[in-house]
Amino acid sequence: MGRAPCCEKLGLKKGPWTAEEDLILITYINQNGHGNWRALPKRAGLLRCGKSCRLRWMNYLRPDIKRGNFTxxxxxxxxxxxxxxxxxxxxxxxxxxxxxxxxxxxxxxxxxxxxxxxxxxxxxxxxxxxxxxxxxxxxxxxxxxxxxxxxxxxEISSLTTAAAGLDAYTVMDSLEMDESFWSEVFSGGDDSSATSDFSAGNSDSQLLQFSNTFGSGLSAEGDTDFWYNLFSRAEDLLDLPDF
DNA sequence: AATCAACTCAACCGCCCAGAG
DNA sequence: TCTCTGGGCGGTTGAGTTGAT
Incomplete structure (x- = not known):
């Protein structure tokens, strides 16, 4: 008997993750934990397979990942x-x-x-x-x-990724940021609004807030300034306690 | 400047295993 | 004991990037 697919394939997105999807996933996990991976995408409002979410988190978005060259x-x-x-x-x-x-x-x-x-x-x-x-x-x-x-x-080695937004996390991960940093990222310094129920429905405003916090916005054009601002901002947060 | 080959790495696929019922 | 489900693992792929010509 063949094994059932891990999730309903129809209508689910594949391929590279966008910065917005990353943001949704990170926000959801920071607020709720990953819990059941299979149920996570639905709850978080992502059109992704649970496995895909898990992989993205484990291999790329986890705050404790050290990126850059291998010594x-x-x-x-x-x-x-x-x-x-x-x-x-x-x-x-x-x-x-x-x-x-x-x-x-x-x-x-x-x-x-x-x-x-x-x-x-x-x-x-x-x-x-x-x-x-x-x-x-x-x-x-x-x-x-x-x-x-x-x-x-x-050294930041992977700024060549097509989806420029993804590399914010490369930069930030290399700085070994902790949860406090992520909280600040998602709240934009205003913890009264962004930590409320997060879903696909309000992800646009969250994303806007995210981009406003760090500079010029999450667009393919002119993102150098954006990521440089992000990097600079992250550097300011290095003194935060360990995660 | 254009083209091609080589390389990198994020993401997918399918299988296996463990735990629950 | 058996079946089902979810998590995790290793292999593979392919789009994007870089270097060579």
């Missing part, structure tokens, strides 16, 4: 753990705080496997991530996080 130490850890455990990415990810199984899997498949296969040492600064990070610094300007102990996690 040499992390890469060595992955290689070592892979020798011991094989392709058990979730187990490996559990040993690398802030890294997701998907991310580790990608790094392994794109970099480490080849490196092992070629049995050669990586050349410093020839690493594609480093190249792209410097690309970003050149195009947007120097943006550094002084309290980051690991150089690679202070």
């Amino acid at each position: 040499k130490q992390e890469e060595e850890t992955i290689i070592k753990l892979h020798q011991e455990l094989g392709n058990r990415w979730s187990v490996i990810a559990a040993r690398l705080p802030g890294r997701t199984d998907n991310e580790i899997k990608n790094v392994w498949n794109t970099h480490l496997k080849k490196r092992i296969h070629n049995n050669s040492q990586p050349k410093p600064e020839t690493h594609l991530h480093a190249i792209r990070s410097s690309h970003f610094r050149q195009s947007v300007g120097t943006v550094s996080v002084s309290n980051s102990s690991q150089h690679s996690s202070s």
Whole structure:
């Protein structure tokens, strides 16, 4: 007997997540927790499969995710753990705080496997991530996080994503923000309004509030200023207590 | 400047497992 | 014990990006 699909496929959206969808998902989870993933999209007002929501949250939106380049130490850890455990990415990810199984899997498949296969040492600064990070610094300007102990996690490597809105979270995650930051993001500094019942019905105003808080709005055009403002604002919040 | 190939990584798919009834 | 359901995992895909020519 075939297994029933995880959710009703008809009418559900697929493909890349928009900034608005991200916002809806984050807001809902921050307010209610994820609970039942299958029921979450309906309750949150998202036209997505529960699995898709879970994946998006786990791999990208969770505040404790560390984004940016893998350090040499992390890469060595992955290689070592892979020798011991094989392709058990979730187990490996559990040993690398802030890294997701998907991310580790990608790094392994794109970099480490080849490196092992070629049995050669990586050349410093020839690493594609480093190249792209410097690309970003050149195009947007120097943006550094002084309290980051690991150089690679202070570098923003993925500002090339088509859906520009997604990278707000890249920036913010790299700053290891806590729930207080998210609360501020969603409330726009006014905690009287935004934490009330959130659904697709009022997501537009929430999104507007979100964008007004940080600058020029969530549009594909002129988003550099927006994300720069967002980044700057996030930097101001680094002193918040740990999540 | 245009084209093509290589690369990256977010997202999807399908299977497996554990727990509930 | 069996069936069903939801969560989680690993493999794979494909759109977007970058570098080479």
